[in-house]
Amino acid sequence: MKSKVISAAEAAALIPDGAVVTVSSSSGLGCPDAVLAAIGRRFETEGHPKAITTLHPIAAGDMSGIKGIDHIAKAGLLGKVIAGSYPSGPSSAEPPLIWQMIGGDELPAYNVPSGILFDMHREAAAKRPGVLTKVGLDTFVDPDRQGCAMNAKAAAEPIVEKIEFDGEEWLYFRAIAPQVAILRATTADERGNLTFEHEGAFLGNVDQALAVRNNGGIVIAQVKRLAEAGTLKPHAVHVPGVLVDHIVVAPDQMQTTQTVYDPAISGEIFRPLSSFRTPAFDIAKVIARRVAMELKAGWAVNLGFGISANVPRILLEEGRHGDVTWVIEQGAVGGVPLLDFAFGCASNAEAIFPSPHQFVYFQGGGFDCSLLSFLQIDRAGSVNVSRLAARPHVTAGAGGFVDITTRAKKIVFSGYFNAGAKLAVVDGRVVIEKEGKVAKLVDEVEHVTFSGRNGVARGQDITYVTERCVMKLTAEGVVVTEIAPGIDLERDVLGKAAFPLGVASDLEVSPAALYHPEPIGLDLGEAA
Template sequence: MASKVITASEAAALIKDDAVVTVSSASALGCPDATLAAIGAQFDATGHPKNLTMLHPIAAGDMYGVKGIDHVAKPGLLGRILAGSYPSGPSTAEPPAIWKMVGDNAIPAYNIPSGILFDMHREAAAKRPGVITKVGLDTFADPRRHGCAMNAAAEAAPVVEVLDFRGEEWLFFPCIVPDVAIIRATTADERGNLTFEHEGAYLGPLDQAMAVRNNGGIVIAQVKRLTRAGTMKPLAVHVPGILVDHVVVAPDQWQTCQTAYEPAISGEISRPLESFDIPAFDIAKVIARRVALELKAGWAVNIGFGISANVPRILIEEGRHGDVTWVIEQGAVGGVPLLDFQFGCASNAEAIVPSPQQFVYFQGGGFDCSLLSFLQIDASGSVNVSRLSARPHVTAGAGGFVDITARAKRIIFSGYFNAGAKFAIENGTVEIVKEGKVKKLVPEVEHVSFSGRRAVAQGQEILYVTERCVMRLTPAGVEVIEIAPGFDLERDILGQAEFPLRVANDLKRTPDRLYHPAKIGLALEEAHHG
């Protein structure tokens, strides 16, 4: 049996000009960085491969040690990119190279919802024409808005259209057939079978490999180590060797962002609950506590980046861990979702499922609630999380946000009312030390990541939790239903919004116990699933 093991440089040399390359990664989680670096080096040395189309269902690289897509973000090498999200960097740093190419209109660049991009791979594998979906209607994915285009070059080459099917309106994403898949695992055997025992998630390599294999392309797997054929347990093999052409060994691949390896992330050990940091008492913790009050025991709850990512720590502090089951788009079910650089992973997960299947669960609204953030809210209740023209390389795109919110039963958006505001909490009352200069409640959001109009039409329950008030979405608009202690309704809320807010007749006061350092005595009502 001929060896499938080749060097990263040899793998790069196999990629032909004009190829469509799909990469499995979620920031640094599962990123085949050594192979991407070899492609960039191959181009620098030879001028090939050139004019690649790159598909990234989630994102490749994090700009904090794993460059990912930036290895190939070179004029001439990269010809087009379609990604669920893009690497972001600190506002004080030089923008990632990919953002410069996007901003300079050097290549067509698209932000396609992650779940839809995975769906496109499945359809390509089965040789069907594309994806018909209602996910993305009336958002930036809708061609009547931006059609997923991130720049003018992309607007000139649409990737989605509106379709009338049996009297209903749908979006149609034609398949883009990949020629090369670059995926990552922990271990390969001599036949190319892949196991993922040190990974923080599976992501979507099986779907990506099948899309390539079924269409006559090549599949390159980057792994940490090799083992003898016949030594792997068959149920542990997630990608079978019949789908893998070549194996690149890169022993130093990071498990995820800023993390070489933590066995609790890959489910090999379970961390004690007391080992998780509890957020310090501040205004962000108050917001997370208020979000926690909306949860019910027995719910499956999706969680996103931002203030709401701290809600699992609130439940740990209150002795309520396990009352809800957290589910995240990278595939973890249960456990404790991690923060900061490790976001997208969980410790002590009950299960880790492939991302494409997790997105089917999300797109169909099978979970009970989603906790998400916002950059802007507008008069229709729509939310922007995916683009701010003033800070383009700090906003990374939508990822799975559009898939998650499309049919979610309940969504709780949380964040600060104005950007840049400073607060002090004294004796259970909040004082504005410095008002924020950037209004986040605007007449019309810059980018529609979530459609308030569709939410109203579908009967979704939508709340917006901020440091100064709680609002809900009604058919008549956004309504203030609760005010926090220390804030003046006219001056601090109505006067700081750039569109008229409604005020509930029974305006309530946020519970005072949230504004003291002591535990709040959280008790979650039992959910009743019908």
């Protein structure tokens, strides 16, 4: 049997000019960084490969020790990029190289919802023409808006069409057949069978490998270690060796961002619940508590980055852990979703689902509720989380946000009413010590990531939770239904929005327990 093991440099040498390369990764989670680095080094010394197109269903790299796509963000090497999201960084830092290329219009760059990108791989694998979907209608995905284009070069090469099928309006994405896949796993045996025992997610490795194998390409797998052929248990193998051409052993690969290896992330041990930190009492915790009040016991709840990521810790503190099952796009089901740089992973998960299957669950609305953040809200109730022109690299793009929100039954968006305000909680009241300078309730959002108009038409239950008030989306617009103690409705809410807000006839004051350090006695009731 000929060995499949090659060096990272040899793997890089296999990639032809003009190739379409699909990369499995979610920021730092599962990123095949050693192979991407080798491709960048080869280009610097040989000038090849040239003009490759890369597909990233979720971002590759995190700008915190795992460079990912920035290894190949070089003029002449990268010719086009299609990604669900991109590495992001603080506004004070220099933008990642890929953002500099996008902003400089050096290559066509697209932000395609992660679930749709996985769908495109599956269609390419089955030799079907493309993806017909309602995900993204009336958002930046829609060709009536940006059509996923992130710059002028991408706008000149449309990637999505709006068509009529069976009397209805749909978005159509042509399948893209990749010639190379770069995967990441923990162990490969000599035949190329891949196991993921130290990984925090399976991501889309199987779908990406199938798309390449069925279209005559090559599949490269970066792994931590090599095992003898026949020693891996078949139930543990998630990518069979018949789909893998080459193996690159990279012993130092990190499990995820700023994490070399944590066995609780990969489900090998369960952490004691007492080991999870709960948030300190501050205004962000108040918002997270109020979001938690929107939940019901027995629900399956999707969780996004931002303030809402703390809601599982609120349930822990309130003794309600397990009443809700958390489902996140990278694939974890249940457990305790992690925070900060480890977001996308969960400890103590009940199951880890392949990301493409998780997105089918989301796109079809099989779950009960989603907790997400917002950068901007406008008069139609639309939400922007994917682009701010003044600080593009601070946002990562949409990821799975559009897939998740299209048919979610209930969505709770959370965030601060405006940006830059100095806030405190004093004696059970919200105190605005210094007003923010950047409005977040704007007349029209810069980028429509969630369509308020479609949300109303679909009958979705949409709530916005801020430190000042709670609002609901209705057919008449955005309506204030609840106000925090210490907040003046006219001065602090209505006067700080760029569009007229409605006010409920039965306007309530938020529960007093939210504004004191002690547990609030959270009662989730039961789902109907």
